[in-house]
Ligand SMILES: [Fe+2]
């Protein structure tokens with residue numbers, strides 16, 4: 001299967017998204033959207049995006065990003081996606097042509113020996129708990145899939161290599177290696193994520209899973225096209 005993946009449309013009410021997906025239907029059998037679909041999480045922004053996406057006839061799978069949560073309409077945005085025929089992977093799993101897909105937004109937390117721990121003030125514990133819960137949700141999802149091939153879609157990064165180019169001070173707010181650990185424990189074939197607009201296109205988890213930053217700005221810089229196409 002040829003899979004196209006893109007993140008960070010940041011669609012506004014006056015945006016035009018179609019040119020970003022130019023040629024995608026000829027080059028891929030399925031499209032993944034890795035969050036920040038809208039700029040400020042407004043249903044009006046999502047309506048503009050969906051009006052453009054409904055011109056495409058290939059299957060589309062999506063997760064939300066942090067920007068899609070900005071105005072507390074995430075449930076409504078998920079309903080709008082589903083009503084347009086777009087499969088939402090927020091903790092769900094989907095099988096398409098024998099390939100399993102799972103996804104979650106993910107969250108902050110930091111990486112490797114700099115992973116922030118749930119210690120001390122209640123506020124820090126609550127903050128880190130959100131990231132741990134996202135990792136558990138991801139792990140529960142991957143455990144449900146029996147397909148020989150599995151693809152994980154995140155918004156936050158599971159590794160720091162794909163953040164190279166961002167300020168190191170921001171790394172703990174751009175992802176967490178807890179996400180990678182959850183996926184390494186069960187094994188998936190590919191992980192895609194967005195969110196790190198100034199990051200790098202490619203990395204690998206400690207367990208060897210390839211990770212692609214499919215943020216449209218990253219892909220445009222590295223590969224002169226706003227989306228990535230890969231084979232599974
Ligand atoms: Fe973004």
Ligand SMILES: [Fe+2]
Nearest residue numbers: 036065066195
């Ligand atoms: Fe983001």
